[in-house]
Amino acid sequence: MSDIANIGIVGCGVIGAGWAARFVLNGYDVAVFDPDPEVARKIGEVLANARLAQGKLLPGLALPEGRLTVAPSLAEAVGNADFVVENLPEVEALKIRVLAEIDAAARPEAVIASSTSGLLPSRLQSGMAHPERFIVGHPFNPVYLLPLVELCPGDKTAPANLDTAEALYRRIGMRPLRVRHEIDGFIADRLLEALWREALWLVNDGVATTAEIDDAIRFGAGLRWSFMGTFLTYRIAGGEAGMRHFLAQFGPALKLPWTKLEAPELTEDLVDTVSAQSDEQAAGVSIRALERKRDDCLVAVMSGLMGEDYGAGSVLKEYRQSLFERAGRGAPRLSEAGSGPLATYAAQVPAEWIDYNGHMTEHRYLQCFGEATDALLRHIGVDAGYLAAGRSFYTVETHLRHLGQGRVGDSLTVETQVVDTDAKRLHLFHSLRKDGDAVLATAEQMLLHVDTRAERTAAMEGDVLDAVRRLADAHAALPRPDAAGRAVGIRKS
Template sequence: MNGKIAKAACIGCGVIGAGWVARLILAGVDVAVHDPSPDAERVVAEVLANARRSVPRLLDAMLPPPGRLHFAPSIADAVAGADLIQESVPERLELKRTVLAAIDAAAPARAIVGSSTSGLLPSDLQQGMTHHERLIVAHPYNPVYLLPLVELVGGQTTAPETLARAQAIYTALGMKPVIIRREIEAFVGDRLLEALWREALWLVHDDIASVTEIDDVIRYSFGLRWAQMGLFQTYRIAGGEAGMRHFLQQFGPALKWPWTRLMDVPDLDDALIDRIARQSDEQAAGLSIRELERIRDDNLVAIMRALASRQEGHGWGAGELLRQQEATLRNGSPAKPLQLVSGTVPAQWIDYNGHMTEHRYLEVFGNTTDTLLEHIGVDAAYIASGHSYYTVETHIMHLGEARQGVRYDTTTQILHADDKRLHVFHQIRNRDTDAILASAEQMLLHVDTEAKKAVSAAPELIARVTALAQVHARMPRPSAMGRHVGQR
C-alpha cells in the first residue's frame, strides 16, 4: 500500500504538534496549521529550525524538496484537501472531543484523523464524531521529527482499513508504526515510562538519589542498551548462553522482593515539587530549553547514525530504519544536483563592462564549495579536529553576463568521491531565466591540516558523500566536464 500523501493538517502546535509539522514538512508534505495561540507561529518556526538543523545530518540520502507551510485561520480551512490530520491539542477529553468533531465535520472523506493523545482511549475520543471509523490514536515521541516510533491504536469503531492506511502513511514518513492490539489507557510506551517515573519520584522523595544521579544511572547504563535492543532482548542476553529461560529462572524470584514501589506513589506536595524543580534547575546549568533541545538532537543523531553504520551492510534498531529510509529516498526521487547558494548581484561586484567581474565568480563558487562541505558534515567541529578539504584544481567557464540586480542560484553535481578525493561540478544560473552564467569543475583533497598531507576522511563522511555521488551518477555527465582552456 502506497502511503505517500500530498497534504496534511496539524491542529494544535505545542511541542508535539510543532514536531509533527517539522517531520511532515521535511518529508515533502504540504502542511496547514491551525492553533489559536499567539505564540504558535514562533514555536513552529523554532522547532522547524531545529529539525532543519538535525534531520539532514541524520540521513545520507538527499531529502525531498520541503513541503509548504500555511497557517490557517480556522480548523475547516486547515483540513481542506488534507490526506492526514494530526490533532495535538491539550490533553483534556472534552476539548479533544470538541476539536475532533470540528475536524470530522470539515475533513475530506478520505482523510485519516490521528490524535497525538498520550493516554486517552480512542473509543472515548470517537464520541461525537460522525465518521468515527477513521479516527485512530497516533501517539509519537518527542522530538517527533527525529524519533521514529508512533503507536497506532484503534477504537471500538475504528475501521481495520484505517489502521492499515495509517501504517502505510506513517511508514512513508520514515517512522516505525507499532499497532497496539487493543486499546488501553496510556498504551504501551507511556505505561512503561510511568512505572519508571513513579519509582524515580520515590527515590528523590526518600533522598536515595538526586535527579542528576538518577539520570546518570539511566544514561550511562541500560539507557544505551535500550536504544538498540529494548527490554526483552537485553534480558535475553543477560541470561547468557541459556538465554531468556535462564534469565527468568535466575531473576524471577526477584519479582517478589521489595525492589520497587510501583503504584505506591509519594504525594507531589510543595516540598517534593520544590526539591525536584531546584535539582532540575541545577542540572540544566543555565542552558535554555532550545539549547537543551539542540544537545538532545545532536546526541540522537549520533546514536542513530552509529546504529546505522554497522560494517556488515545493515543497521540495527533505529539505524536499520534509517538505512531503509535512505534507500527509499534514493530510489524514489529523481536525481538532481544540489541547490546550495542563492543571492543577488550587488553593485560593488560590477566591473567597467557593466557585469560581474571575474574574481566574483570564483567567490560565488568558493561559497558554494563551503556550503557543500557543510552539507556533507565538514562543519566547524570537524575542521577543529584537524581535518578538512582543500581545493587543488579549478576550471571556470564564463558563459553569460551577470549584471547588477540579477538573482542567481548555484547547483552542484558530485562527479566522483572516494576516501580522499571529491570531484565536483558547479553551475551559476540566472534564477529568473534559468540561463547558465558560469560553470566550475573542481577537485578537492581531504587533508590532515596539521600534517599538511592528504588522508582518508572519517568513515561517516565517506558514507555520506559516496551516497550523494551514487545518486548523482544517474544524472547526465556535464558536457563541459574535463575541458581544457581553449577547447571547442
C-alpha cells in the first residue's frame, strides 16, 4: 500500500481514536475531525496507551510515527486523504448524511470506510455520489491491538476498493474477515449480541451479577475463545468421534429453554441495577487504568499465542515479520558523521521489566542487545529470503557488563560497532545508553555465519558480504572499545 500515505478520520471517540493510533504508529499521517472540544486531549491519551501496548507487544520494532493533526473541519480532515474512516454514532440517517459530505470533500480516488458495527452498507452508501468507493471496515476495541476487522461491501461497492482496504488492513497488522452476505450486525456482533442479551436476562432475573457473569466468561470459555473459537472447541468436546458425536450428544439441549434471545426491557430498575453492579465491579479504577490493564492482558495473551503460531498469534507473527522487513530498510543508521556506530535499538522501559530491586532485571539487558543484533543483521541484508536460502548468523559467545540501572520510563538506545570480521565471523560491540547519555550496559558478541541446512559454518557471499565489508570499513577508524576482549573480573591466584 505504498500509494496510501494519508488517512482521514471523521468521528474520534473510542473507535476513531483507536484507528488514529493504529495508523499513526504504522507511519501514516492522520488528520482527524470531531466537534468535541476535548478531542485533542482524548486522542492524545489513547495514543499514549497505544504506544505503551505496541512497545510491549513488539519491543524494538517501533516504526517512525506518522503525523497526527486535529483538523478544524470535516473537509480539511478528508481533503488530502487516500483512505477515510467514518466513526459516527450508530444512527443510520446521520451516517448517510455525513458519508455524503465525506464523498463530496474527498479526492476521487480515496476509499471511504465506515466502522459501523451493524448497519447495512448498501443503505449507508445510498446518499453518496460515488458509492463504489464505500466499504464497511468494522473493527473491535481496542482498535490498536485487536486484529479483527470485518469487511462488508454494499451492492454498489467496487471489488477493487474492497481489495485495497483489505491490503491496507493487513499492512497495519490486522486480520480482515470478509462478510459473504450483507446482513445486520455482520458476523461477530450477531454473536456478541446473543451473549449480551442473555447476560442482561441473568441480571434482570437476579440469577447473577455483572461480576459473576464476567467471571463465567473470563475463567472458562473466554480463554478457549481467544485462540480456538466455538466450533473447533466443540469439535474437541466430541472426543475422537468429533463434531458429529458432539451434536448427537448435546443437540437435544437446543430444545431446552436455556436461553432467552429476546432482550429484556431496559427498565429504569434494570439500568440502575446493571450500572450499580458495574460501578461496584470497577471498584473506583479509572477508565484509562482499566484500558491499560486490558491492553497488558491482551499483550500477554497475544504474545503467548505468537509463540504457538496460532490464532491471533499467527497474525501478530506475520505482522512482526513485516515490520522486521520494513524496519530493515532504514532503522539502523550511521551517525551524522557517516562513520559512527549504528543506532540499532530504541525503547522505553516498561513496568514489567522491573525486578524486586526496582530496576531492569538482568535478562532484559540481553533482550535489548538481542534486538540490536537482529536490527544489524536486517541492515546487512539478512531477510526472509536469505534465511529461506539456508543462510544465517548464530551467536556463539556473549559477554555482558552491567554498569547502571534502568528504571520505568527510561529511554533506551543501543549503538553497535563492528569490531572485526572475516568471511565467517562477525565481532560486535553494543553499548546500551539511557536518555542518549549514560551507558547502562555493554555486550560483546561473536557471531558465526552458517549454512543452516548443513549445520556448519560457511563463508558469507554476495550482498551480505559486501554490506558487512562496507560497515567494517566505516567502523575501522573508530577507537576499539576499552571493554572489548575483557573477561569476567575474577582475580586469578
